[in-house]
Amino acid sequence: MFDKKKLNFWRLAFIFTGFTLLVLVYLWNSPQEPKSKMMGESMGNMMKQMHVTNMTIYDLLTSEREKQASMSEMHSHHQNQSPIIFKLNFLTTSIIFLLLPFIIGGAIILAIVWIKIV
Amino acid sequence: MNVRFDFIMHWLWAIVWALLALSGFGMVGAKHGWLVNFNYATADFVHRLSAAVFVVLTFVSIAYEVFRNIKKDTKNLAWFVIGRSGYQLFTFITTLILIITGALIWICSEFNMSAVGFALLIHEYISYIALASVIWHIYKKCHALLSLKKPEAKLQKG
Amino acid sequence: MLQKTWVKIFIWFMAIFFFFLASGVVISVLRPGPSENEAMSFMMGMMSAMDSSMMGVAMNIEHDNALQAVIALSASIALPVMVLSVAAGIGIRLWQRRDRNV
Numbered sequence: 001m002f003d004k005k006k007l008n009f010w011r012l013a014f015i016f017t018g019f020t021l022l023v024l025v026y027l028w029n030s031p032q033e034p035k036s037k038m039m040g041e042s043m044g045n046m047m048k049q050m051h052v053t054n055m056t057i058y059d060l061l062t063s064e065r066e067k068q069a070s071m072s073e074m075h076s077h078h079q080n081q082s083p084i085i086f087k088l089n090f091l092t093t094s095i096i097f098l099l100l101p102f103i104i105g106g107a108i109i110l111a112i113v114w115i116k117i118v
Numbered sequence: 119m120n121v122r123f124d125f126i127m128h129w130l131w132a133i134v135w136a137l138l139a140l141s142g143f144g145m146v147g148a149k150h151g152w153l154v155n156f157n158y159a160t161a162d163f164v165h166r167l168s169a170a171v172f173v174v175l176t177f178v179s180i181a182y183e184v185f186r187n188i189k190k191d192t193k194n195l196a197w198f199v200i201g202r203s204g205y206q207l208f209t210f211i212t213t214l215i216l217i218i219t220g221a222l223i224w225i226c227s228e229f230n231m232s233a234v235g236f237a238l239l240i241h242e243y244i245s246y247i248a249l250a251s252v253i254w255h256i257y258k259k260c261h262a263l264l265s266l267k268k269p270e271a272k273l274q275k276g
Numbered sequence: 277m278l279q280k281t282w283v284k285i286f287i288w289f290m291a292i293f294f295f296f297l298a299s300g301v302v303i304s305v306l307r308p309g310p311s312e313n314e315a316m317s318f319m320m321g322m323m324s325a326m327d328s329s330m331m332g333v334a335m336n337i338e339h340d341n342a343l344q345a346v347i348a349l350s351a352s353i354a355l356p357v358m359v360l361s362v363a364a365g366i367g368i369r370l371w372q373r374r375d376r377n378v
Contacts, residue, residue: 105361112365
């Protein structure tokens with residue numbers, strides 16, 4: 001297992017495992033601040049608990065329209081960004097959404113070309 | 119100096135992936151916030167900008183692979199990020215999942231929140247798996263970690 | 277290429293960075309739960325991201341007509357591109373096979 005060729009990997013792994021363990025031991029031993037009731041989970045888990053737990057496929061396909069009012073309220077709230085942010089947002093969003101169909105298309109091509117028919 | 123296209127792609131990919139991972143894992147939750155010092159404005163900025171670069175890199179490598187197939191070029195590109203087997207295939211699949219769920223999260227106000235929650239969950243877990251697989255990749259390709267002291271160390275093929 | 281000193285240093289840097297990330301994630305998951313303070317700064321950070329970064333702008337896509345047009349365009353070309361790519365995939369496959377069998 002401890003191959004000579006992998007020596008550098010094991011060196012890194014041991015250093016970082018030791019570092020992780022040390023930090024964890026230190027954190028659990030330090031005086032605990034009062035634990036927060038909220039935000040204990042990751043964002044995905046919080047969203048899951050809030051929304052995903054009782055969801056069907058049908059819910060995925062229909063979109064709520066009643067949020068519109070609150071969103072336009074937010075819109076007026078978000079007007080204080082600098083123009084460069086708006087430009088960059090436009091640039092990145094258009095890059096991503098224009099290339100996305102082609103990425104999916106390319107993936108389909110490669111999947112068809114690569115699949116082995118036995 | 120002979121610089122190969124796949125070598126450049128590999129390391130550009132690695133840099134962009136590292137930026138995305140650092141800013142993304144920092145945003146996962148309150149327990150992870152120390153990774154970016156709770157400065158989510160910068161983390162969000164970096165995550166979105168590098169996401170665009172990541173999509174462009176993915177597009178370029180997919181297009182390159184498609185043209186290689188058209189030209190019937192079967193030469194093995196050892197450093198290329200996507201390919202038909204092994205870790206290259208794994209990277210390809212995780213990249214597609216991450217990009218598609220990321221795009222769903224990006225336009226979250228267009229969908230209902232349960233779809234976004236679902237996409238966030240997949241995005242998060244796939245990135246954990248991908249990070250673990252990067253460590254595995256470093257283990258497999260450990261021979262690239264050459265000692266800095268001995269310049270005569272031989273690189274192994276593989 | 278791999279024998280250049282700066283390439284070696286760079287590869288070491290990337291490897292150490294990914295190890296750092298992995299241990300950072302492990303520490304984040306296994307550490308004691310977030311304190312009141314951290315939850316507050318998490319929410320404050322998210323608020324500031326919405327105020328002064330692209331997160332807030334991206335939430336307003338519904339009110340940005342140009343971006344709406346871009347997304348509508350990409351949605352409308354998605355299906356034709358997929359159909360075309362299925363055709364192209366089969367085409368490339370046949371094109372590769374024709375040579376191999378000869």
